[in-house]
Amino acid sequence: GESVGLHLPTLSVQEGDNSIINCAYSNSASDYFIWYKQESGKGPQFIIDIRSNMDKRQGQRVTVLLNKTVKHLSLQIAATQPGDSAVYFCAENSKTGFQKLVFGTGTRLLVSP
Amino acid sequence: DVKVTQSSRYLVKRTGEKVFLECVQDMDHENMFWYRQDPGLGLRLIYFSYDVKMKEKGDIPEGYSVSREKKERFSLILESASTNQTSMYLCASSSPPRGQIYGYTFGSGTRLTVV
Numbered sequence: 001g002e003s004v005g006l007h008l009p010t011l012s013v014q015e016g017d018n019s020i021i022n023c024a025y026s027n028s029a030s031d032y033f034i035w036y037k038q039e040s041g042k043g044p045q046f047i048i049d050i051r052s053n054m055d056k057r058q059g060q061r062v063t064v065l066l067n068k069t070v071k072h073l074s075l076q077i078a079a080t081q082p083g084d085s086a087v088y089f090c091a092e093n094s095k096t097g098f099q100k101l102v103f104g105t106g107t108r109l110l111v112s113p
Numbered sequence: 114d115v116k117v118t119q120s121s122r123y124l125v126k127r128t129g130e131k132v133f134l135e136c137v138q139d140m141d142h143e144n145m146f147w148y149r150q151d152p153g154l155g156l157r158l159i160y161f162s163y164d165v166k167m168k169e170k171g172d173i174p175e176g177y178s179v180s181r182e183k184k185e186r187f188s189l190i191l192e193s194a195s196t197n198q199t200s201m202y203l204c205a206s207s208s209p210p211r212g213q214i215y216g217y218t219f220g221s222g223t224r225l226t227v228v
Contacts, residue, residue, distance in 0.1 A: 034216045043117075043203055043219035044156075089155065091216075098163065099209075100146070101217060105155035 012110045019077040021107045023090035028071060030092035034101065035064060035075045039086045047075070047088075077109075085111045116140070117220040119204050124225045132191040134223050136204030143208050145187035146217065147171075147179065150201040162187055194227045201225075 013019050025033070031052035036044035050057045050064045050073075057064050063076040073090050087108050091101040120135040138145065146161040148171075158171030160179040168179050176198060180188045187206075191198055201224050205217035 032215075036216075036219075041221075043205075043221045045219070046216045049216055098161070098169065100158065100161060103148075103156040105153060 009105075010108045010110065012112065013080050015080060015082060015111055015113050017080050019075075019080045019084070019109055019111075021075045021077075021088050021090075021109065023073040023075075023104055025071050025073060025090070025092045027092060027095060027102075028068075029095040031095070032093040033064070033066060033073050034091045035062075035073075036089045036091065036103075037084075037086045038089065038106070044089060080109075080111050082111050082113060085109055117204055117206050117218050119202075119220040119223050121223050122221065124223060126191075126194050126225065126227050128195060128227055130191075130194045130227075132194045132225065132227075134189040134191075134202055134204075134225070136187045136189070136220055137185050138187075138206040138218070139185065140206070140208065140218075141184065142206035142218075143184075144206060144217075145181065146205040146207075147177075147187065147189045148203045148205065149173070149198075150203055150222070156203065159189065191225075194225075196227050199225060199227045 034049040035047040037047050038044040048059045048064050061078045065074045087106040089106045091103045094100050094102050117138045126132050144163050147159045148156040150156050157173050159177050162168045162181040165184050178190045201222050203222045204220040207217045209215045
C-alpha cells in the first residue's frame with residue numbers, strides 16, 4: 001500500500017547550522033507533497049508544499065526539494081534556531097479514491113545552542 | 114486564519130465509557146478529518162467527511178464512529194472506550210478547489226487516556 005517514510009527518526013543540529021530532513025515516498029503517482037511542523041503539545045502546522053511539476057520551492061528559511069526519479073522529498077532549514085525544534089512530517093496525496101494526505105511517521109529535530 | 118478547535122486538550126475516561134471528541138472549524142471547510150497519533154506510527158486516519166452527514170472510513174475505523182450534522186462540527190465517538198484507544202487525537206479540515214488537494218489545518222489535539 002501507500003506509505004511515506006523518513007530516513008532518520010531524530011536529527012540533532014547546532015544553532016545556526018542548516019538542517020536537512022529527508023522523506024521517501026512510495027506512490028509514484030503522487031503529485032502533491034507537504035511538510036508539517038509539530039511542536040510539543042500542539043497540532044501540526046503547515047510549513048511548505050510543492051506540486052510534482054516543480055523540483056524546488058522556497059519559503060522563509062525553508063526549501064523543499066522534490067526528486068521524482070528516486071521518490072525523495074527533503075526539507076532544508078537554513079540557520080536553524082532553537083524554535084525550530086519540533087517533529088517534522090512529510091505527507092503526499094493519495095491518488096486512490098477521495099484524495100487525502102498520507103503522512104510519514106515524523107523526524108524529531110533537536111537544536112542545541 | 115482558519116481555526117480548528119478541539120473542545121478538550123486532555124481527557125481521562127474509564128474503560129467501557131462512551132466518549133465524544135468534538136471538533137469545530139470556523140472557515141466553512143467542506144472536508145474534515147479525524148486522526149490518531151501514536152509514537153512511531155505517525156498520523157493514522159480514522160474517519161473523514163467531505164460534506165454534511167457524509168462520512169467515510171479511514172484506515173483504522175474499528176471502535177470509532179463519527180457524526181457531522183453541521184458543516185462546522187465533526188464529532189468522533191468512541192462507542193466503548195478501551196485502553197488501546199489511549200492516544201493523541203487530531204482533527205483537521207480543508208477546502209480544496211474541485212479536483213485539487215491542499216494541506217489541512219489541524220487542531221491542537223486531544224490527549225485521551227483510557228484507564
